[in-house]
Amino acid sequence: MWKGFRKAVTFSYDDGVESDRKLLDILNRYHLKGTFNLNAGLLGSPDSWDCKGFQVARLPLDNLGALYQGHEIAVHGLLHLHPTELSREAWAQEIGEDKKRLEALFGAEMAGMAYAYGQYDDQVVEVVKETGLRYARTVQSTHGFAPQANLLTFHPTCHHNDPQVFELIERFLSCEADEPQLFYLWGHSYELDADQNWDRFERICSMLAGRDDVFYGTNREVLLGE
Numbered sequence: 645m646w647k648g649f650r651k652a653v654t655f656s657y658d659d660g661v662e663s664d665r666k667l668l669d670i671l672n673r674y675h676l677k678g679t680f681n682l683n684a685g686l687l688g689s690p691d692s693w694d695c696k697g698f699q700v701a702r703l704p705l706d707n708l709g710a711l712y713q714g715h716e717i718a719v720h721g722l723l724h725l726h727p728t729e730l731s732r733e734a735w736a737q738e739i740g741e742d743k744k745r746l747e748a749l750f751g752a753e754m755a756g757m758a759y760a761y762g763q764y765d766d767q768v769v770e771v772v773k774e775t776g777l778r779y780a781r782t783v784q785s786t787h788g789f790a791p792q793a794n795l796l797t798f799h800p801t802c803h804h805n806d807p808q809v810f811e812l813i814e815r816f817l818s819c820e821a822d823e824p825q826l827f828y829l830w831g832h833s834y835e836l837d838a839d840q841n842w843d844r845f846e847r848i849c850s851m852l853a854g855r856d857d858v859f860y861g862t863n864r865e866v867l868l869g870e
């Protein structure tokens with residue numbers, strides 16, 4: 645697992661917005677890898693919204709391959725609809741069409757996704773499986789690093805704003821467990837603009853980066869081992 649390493653770190657960021665540019669600059673500078681969950685039907689659209697006084701804007705469609713190079717692209721729903729509020733057919737279309745368009749746009753097979761609004765139920769999960777996606781992230785923090793059996797409701801370690809994030813990083817870096825340990829962080833890059841706490845993200849990255857006993861990979865690499 646993980647090229648012989650017992651520990652791995654990965655990041656998961658949603659929605660495909662302008663703030664991803666700065667987030668990618670930081671990840672790349674620290675040689676960290678992540679997965680970006682995108683809504684193909686909203687990229688390049690004038691769709692924008694206010695988050696605590698910060699105007700969030702979607703990324704344009706051009707040059708996305710170059711921008712996200714070295715990272716993984718994953719499904720997040722064509723139009724960012726609420727998964728549990730859709731019929732089975734509408735949900736299948738929402739992720740099936742997103743998968744198809746992202747695969748055409750990036751020339752790569754989509755292996756996973758993140759649930760919009762963190763919403764899922766049994767039917768939602770069943771359709772994810774039928775669509776051929778092999779992992780799907782929720783928004784429920786585990787505050788842990790242990791392997792999880794069900795990758796279709798994969799729970800992250802924590803969000804970047806979690807009050808315990810630094811404590812968890814220290815615990816992760818110093819632990820000597822027998823089983824593989826994964827530190828999985830998630831969030832939205834625009835929150836860092838809205839909260840004006842990019843220094844927090846920078847500190848998270850500087851603490852996690854550069855360890856010779858840690859594998860740094862995308863979600864696909866750390867969850868599926870490919």
Ligand SMILES: [Zn+2]
Pocket residue numbers: 658659720724760761
């Ligand atoms: Zn989202």
